[in-house]
Amino acid sequence: AQSVxxxxxxxxxxxxxxxxxxxxxxxSVPPYLFWYVQYPNxxxxxxxxxxxxxxxxxxxxxxEAEFKKSETSFHLTKPSAHMSDAAxxxxxxxxxxxxxxxIIFGKGTRxxxxx
Amino acid sequence: xxxxxxxxxxxxxKRGQNVTFRCDxxxxxxxxxxxxxxxxxxxxxxxxxxxxxxxxxxxxxxxRFSAERPKGSFSTLEIQRTEQGDSAMYLCASSLLGTSxxxxxxxxxxxxxxxxxxxxx
Numbered sequence: 175a176q177s178v179x180x181x182x183x184x185x186x187x188x189x190x191x192x193x194x195x196x197x198x199x200x201x202s203v204p205p206y207l208f209w210y211v212q213y214p215n216x217x218x219x220x221x222x223x224x225x226x227x228x229x230x231x232x233x234x235x236x237x238e239a240e241f242k243k244s245e246t247s248f249h250l251t252k253p254s255a256h257m258s259d260a261a262x263x264x265x266x267x268x269x270x271x272x273x274x275x276x277i278i279f280g281k282g283t284r285x286x287x288x289x
Numbered sequence: 290x291x292x293x294x295x296x297x298x299x300x301x302x303k304r305g306q307n308v309t310f311r312c313d314x315x316x317x318x319x320x321x322x323x324x325x326x327x328x329x330x331x332x333x334x335x336x337x338x339x340x341x342x343x344x345x346x347x348x349x350x351x352x353r354f355s356a357e358r359p360k361g362s363f364s365t366l367e368i369q370r371t372e373q374g375d376s377a378m379y380l381c382a383s384s385l386l387g388t389s390x391x392x393x394x395x396x397x398x399x400x401x402x403x404x405x406x407x408x409x410x
Binding site: 178183210215216217218219220223264266275276277278279280281282 | 293320322329330331332333334337345380382384386398399400401402403404
């Protein structure tokens with residue numbers, strides 16, 4: 175069975191500082207990995223995804239994530255935090271798109287940006 | 290059509306009442322998913338449809354829950370005899386699966402609606 179573990183339910187960084195949100199996954203098949211962001215009272219928005227190929231994936235709003243198979247990790251980073259980045263972030267995994275595409279989400283990490 | 294819409298956005302009901310939520314997916318999307326999100330948790334898969342066929346149901350979906358997608362377009366999720374534990378955000382998502390059976394893009398992207406927040410008193 176697939177699963178995702180996000181380390182830290184809350185992360186605080188200063189504006190302009192590096193953002194690092196940690197995610198580790200478990201999957202018996204080559205995974206597809208995602209990061210979603212959820213702003214208050216809004217639905218989930220896809221930030222970026224890893225399917226195949228290049229292990230460093232760039233997404234929207236300056237975020238990127240690196241797939242490390244040996245570490246079963248897919249950490250999300252952004253070089254310089256902005257106040258508008260304050261939101262909840264979900265790491266997620268699914269298996270081959272041929273099948274049910276069911277997405278398994280982590281519990282989320284709430285990112286706080288300090289002025 | 291700018292995205293997935295869900296109605297109502299908020300629903301407050303008394304325990305024991307029945308409620309129904311609606312999801313309108315992106316118009317050409319043939320797959321539709323329902324998820325439930327409780328406070329402090331990530332979304333949990335409930336069920337999904339390919340066109341009008343319901344292909345999988347989670348163990349989370351008790352007999353009190355039923356979902357339909359009668360014409361392969363919009364979908365409804367009904368909860369009968371609501372309980373306080375049903376209070377949650379109910380999320381709908383849609384995606385497009387290619388006619389060959391493969392996703393049009395690997396890692397089939399699901400587009401999420403804003404959700405319906407249910408409060409059971």
